[in-house]
Amino acid sequence: MNQIIGVTELQRRFRSVFDQVVKERTSYILTRGSRPEAALIPYEDYVRIQSMSEDDVLERFDRLMEKMRLVNAGRSEEEVQADVEAAIREVREEKRKYQAKSG
Numbered sequence: 001m002n003q004i005i006g007v008t009e010l011q012r013r014f015r016s017v018f019d020q021v022v023k024e025r026t027s028y029i030l031t032r033g034s035r036p037e038a039a040l041i042p043y044e045d046y047v048r049i050q051s052m053s054e055d056d057v058l059e060r061f062d063r064l065m066e067k068m069r070l071v072n073a074g075r076s077e078e079e080v081q082a083d084v085e086a087a088i089r090e091v092r093e094e095k096r097k098y099q100a101k102s103g
Helices: 007-024 043-051 054-071 077-102
Strands: 002-006 027-032 035-040
Touching: 002 007, 007 027, 007 035
Parallel strands: 002 027
Antiparallel strands: 027 035
16 A cells, blocks of 8 residues: 655654565655655565556556456446446545655
8 A cells, every 4th residue: 555755754663664665565655745756665676666568557557457347337427427436535534644644
């Protein structure tokens, strides 16, 4: 699971964040202001990403799209759209809470 952390907070907590990345395989999105600018990920993930070809990425995307199609079979486009909008609202609310907490 990705965590979001501002660069100022990262500077204060670098050792504990680094340990989480290494020991717990937690990835961090690094922000400046409220804009994502970099990521801190476990080395194994970096190596895996670097080794992926464009065909690998497209194949994974196609599998994900097929899985989504199967999961949403029998649901109307409006139901799927409502679920997507609810998920967006939830993510935005979590982001607001995080930003308020990290000030």
